[in-house]
Amino acid sequence: MAKAKAIGAAAARQHGSVGDVAAVTAANVTKTFGSGDDGVVALDDVSVSIRQNEFFTLLGPSGCGKTTLLRLIAGFELPTQGDILLEGEPIGHLPPYQRPVNTVFQSYALFPHMTVSENIGFGLQMLGKPQAEVASEVERMLALVRMEALAKRRVDQLSGGQQQRVALARALAPHPKVLLLDEPLSALDLKLRKEMQIELKHLQGETGITFIFVTHDQEEALTMSDRVAVMDNGKILQVGPPREIYDHPADRFVANFIGETNFLTAELTSLSKSGGRVKLPSGKTVAVTLADGEFSEGQVTVVIRPEHARLTKAKSKTTLTGVLRNIVYIGTDTHYHLRLPGDTPFIVRTQNQRDTQESYQQGDELGIEISANAVQVLRD
Amino acid sequence: MSAHDQTVGLDTGLKKDQAGATAETARRAEVRGNVLLTAPALIVLFCCASGPLLIMLVYSFLTAGDYGGIIWGLSGDGWSNVFMQRDIFDDTLSIADAHISIFWRSLKLSVLTTVVALIFGFPTAYFIATRPLKTRNLWLFLITIPFWTNLLIRTFAIVEVIRNQGVINTALLSFGLIDEPYQILFTDFAIMVGMTYVYLPLMVLPIYASMEKFDFRLVEAGYDLYATKMKVLRRIILPLAKPGIVAGSILVFIPSLGAYVTPRLLGGGKNMMLGNLIELQFGQGRNWPLGAALSFTLLLIVMAALIIYVRGVGKSDGQHG
Numbered sequence: 032m033a034k035a036k037a038i039g040a041a042a043a044r045q046h047g048s049v050g051d052v053a054a055v056t057a058a059n060v061t062k063t064f065g066s067g068d069d070g071v072v073a074l075d076d077v078s079v080s081i082r083q084n085e086f087f088t089l090l091g092p093s094g095c096g097k098t099t100l101l102r103l104i105a106g107f108e109l110p111t112q113g114d115i116l117l118e119g120e121p122i123g124h125l126p127p128y129q130r131p132v133n134t135v136f137q138s139y140a141l142f143p144h145m146t147v148s149e150n151i152g153f154g155l156q157m158l159g160k161p162q163a164e165v166a167s168e169v170e171r172m173l174a175l176v177r178m179e180a181l182a183k184r185r186v187d188q189l190s191g192g193q194q195q196r197v198a199l200a201r202a203l204a205p206h207p208k209v210l211l212l213d214e215p216l217s218a219l220d221l222k223l224r225k226e227m228q229i230e231l232k233h234l235q236g237e238t239g240i241t242f243i244f245v246t247h248d249q250e251e252a253l254t255m256s257d258r259v260a261v262m263d264n265g266k267i268l269q270v271g272p273p274r275e276i277y278d279h280p281a282d283r284f285v286a287n288f289i290g291e292t293n294f295l296t297a298e299l300t301s302l303s304k305s306g307g308r309v310k311l312p313s314g315k316t317v318a319v320t321l322a323d324g325e326f327s328e329g330q331v332t333v334v335i336r337p338e339h340a341r342l343t344k345a346k347s348k349t350t351l352t353g354v355l356r357n358i359v360y361i362g363t364d365t366h367y368h369l370r371l372p373g374d375t376p377f378i379v380r381t382q383n384q385r386d387t388q389e390s391y392q393q394g395d396e397l398g399i400e401i402s403a404n405a406v407q408v409l410r411d
Numbered sequence: 412m413s414a415h416d417q418t419v420g421l422d423t424g425l426k427k428d429q430a431g432a433t434a435e436t437a438r439r440a441e442v443r444g445n446v447l448l449t450a451p452a453l454i455v456l457f458c459c460a461s462g463p464l465l466i467m468l469v470y471s472f473l474t475a476g477d478y479g480g481i482i483w484g485l486s487g488d489g490w491s492n493v494f495m496q497r498d499i500f501d502d503t504l505s506i507a508d509a510h511i512s513i514f515w516r517s518l519k520l521s522v523l524t525t526v527v528a529l530i531f532g533f534p535t536a537y538f539i540a541t542r543p544l545k546t547r548n549l550w551l552f553l554i555t556i557p558f559w560t561n562l563l564i565r566t567f568a569i570v571e572v573i574r575n576q577g578v579i580n581t582a583l584l585s586f587g588l589i590d591e592p593y594q595i596l597f598t599d600f601a602i603m604v605g606m607t608y609v610y611l612p613l614m615v616l617p618i619y620a621s622m623e624k625f626d627f628r629l630v631e632a633g634y635d636l637y638a639t640k641m642k643v644l645r646r647i648i649l650p651l652a653k654p655g656i657v658a659g660s661i662l663v664f665i666p667s668l669g670a671y672v673t674p675r676l677l678g679g680g681k682n683m684m685l686g687n688l689i690e691l692q693f694g695q696g697r698n699w700p701l702g703a704a705l706s707f708t709l710l711l712i713v714m715a716a717l718i719i720y721v722r723g724v725g726k727s728d729g730q731h732g
């Protein structure tokens with residue numbers, strides 16, 4: 032416990048400036064369900080710091096441990112090892128009702144025997160706030176989520192989007208230090224979902240509360256977050272702003288999980304402080320960026336995003352060449368599926384424009400140009 | 412494109428109307444079918460409940476025969492004897508203290524039984540509802556075991572446990588904890604314990620039924636919003652389990668009020684309840700009109716109690732919103 036606290040405090044200090052302590056810190060948290068042979072390790076030595084006022088997203092496939100991490104922060108589960116810190120204070124031992132943290136549940140979990148107002152006021156009432164304060168705060172929350180007209184409705188008479196808003200208002204009303212949201216938009220249809228994404232982002236800015244948001248939708252994660260943590264199999268693989276995660280994925284899983292990607296095997300020929308150079312299978316040498324970690328010269332895997340490559344008919348000087356196999360038109364973009372020598376698949380994405388009249392045919396042998404700074408070397 | 416859309420729209424609109432009409436006829440047919448399905452139950456109810464009740468109502472206004480039965484002649488004695496008694500020497504009417512105390516005991520013991528059954532039944536139902544699905548049926552099965560044996564036998568078993576030479580007293584005596592047998596049998600307490608034992612499953616099952624549908628994520632939501640365990644119980648679990656609690660209480664209270672076997676065996680001759688008093692009138696008392704009037708009084712008390720209870724529950728429901 033003492034050790035966990037020391038590590039946690041160190042981790043809490045790691046980010047942000049002096050005195051700016053992390054909102055939430057997970058310090059070497061391991062969570063195992065069951066025991067013995069059929070025990071499930073839901074979280075495997077996870078350490079992460081979430082800053083104050085941050086929109087932080089946990090992104091990962093089903094079963095990777097996102098909900099478990101959220102439930103540990105909320106207090107519904109206790110860590111098997113490690114500790115959770117809130118603003119530097121260990122809270123791992125506190126029951127949920129003593130943590131200034133509120134949750135928006137995936138199923139909303141609204142109280143069916145109460146009205147919209149009663150639901151929203153519940154947390155404040157339980158905190159023992161005077162009636163007048165509860166009432167005025169409920170009014171404010173109703174206005175914030177634009178539900179004033181439905182204040183007296185029973186919650187089972189609301190649409191999905193309205194229930195979602197009530198759940199949000201109910202969790203925000205007690206002014207938690209951290210708001211946890213477990214896939215709150217997954218039950219909504221696409222249009223409403225987009226609206227709520229904007230609304231959530233707006234609410235976060237307005238309230239200044241730290242949001243920890245769970246999703247398995249990469250687009251949602253990229254559009255909404257200040258920082259994203261990509262998880263797989265109980266581990267956090269990479270933490271960073273959406274741009275960094277997208278442009279500079281740390282490993283194969285992250286690169287694959289977020290967006291489409293081309294993988295190539297290449298040889299790292301030189302290393303410098305900020306990057307290096309690799310020799311591609313075509314024999315051409317290009318500058319690369321490196322993922323965090325130790326690298327030595329030799330064989331590596333690099334990724335190139337499809338939109339960072341461009342096709343051209345002049346193929347003599349280009350970085351790569353390939354044979355066009357397939358053209359897929361998807362409205363805004365066109366995907367060109369190519370085969371490089373050695374039968375390696377490669378995709379190039381081009382935005383469709385009115386005036387570009389490039390016409391490539393299946394079977395054409397084409398040159399592929401790579402934008403500067405678009406080749407990233409992966410950690411193994 | 413848009414013209415095509417419109418025709419499609421019209422088309423589906425038409426279909427919807429037709430669908431509406433067929434749905435309406437289908438619904439009516441279903442209602443008719445439901446009435447037919449309930450007919451056997453209605454017939455049985457009429458023959459076995461309403462019919463005899465009607466006969467009892469008539470009897471209560473007739474004259475008592477000397478050796479039981481009735482004599483065809485109108486008389487108000489049956490009803491006046493419910494709460495009054497006629498002095499055998501000077502024919503003056505006075506309040507029938509014995510009857511009043513029996514009414515009072517019946518009411519008191521029934522309410523107590525309901526409350527105690529609720530206190531024991533609610534945690535039991537909650538426990539079963541929170542078991543994993545696989546073991547839940549086993550627990551329910553265990554709850555119904557008492558129903559397997561005859562009520563009389565079960566009650567005699569209780570007598571065997573609590574009587575002066577019974578299991579409890581023998582054990583206490585042999586350990587030297589008491590000097591003489593502790594009188595449990597033939598007390599109101601014994602009646603209440605017996606009735607609670609007998610009717611407990613009737614409390615557990617409806618509460619379980621309402622808890623089974625309960626979404627336990629609401630409990631987590633409560634904890635998340637700073638409610639302690641007690642507050643979650645009072646503000647979230649109890650209100651949502653209320654239909655089960657109401658049903659269970661009614662199911663325990665009604666048979667308790669009219670109980671016969673349990674007070675007879677555990678209360679003895681002195682600690683009578685309404686059921687025993689009624690039986691007495693049809694047996695040794697040879698006063699059928701009084702028995703019939705008492706039966707109806709019991710019925711009226713049950714109805715009044717139910718109306719008050721349901722009204723009260725409904726009102727507190729309204730307050731919570």
Ligand SMILES: Nc1ncnc2c1ncn2[C@@H]1O[C@H](COP(=O)(O)OP(=O)(O)OP(=O)(O)O)[C@@H](O)[C@H]1O
Binds near residue numbers: 065071095
């Ligand atoms: N109460 C539990 N008992 C046993 N195993 C559990 C329990 N809760 C979670 N797990 C297991 O822990 C792992 C992580 O589960 P978790 O719910 O955190 O995943 P998730 O990332 O939220 O997935 P999803 O996107 O499907 O919600 C899974 O393998 C799951 O089966």
Ligand SMILES: [Mg+2]
Binds near residue numbers: 097098099213
């Ligand atoms: Mg989950």
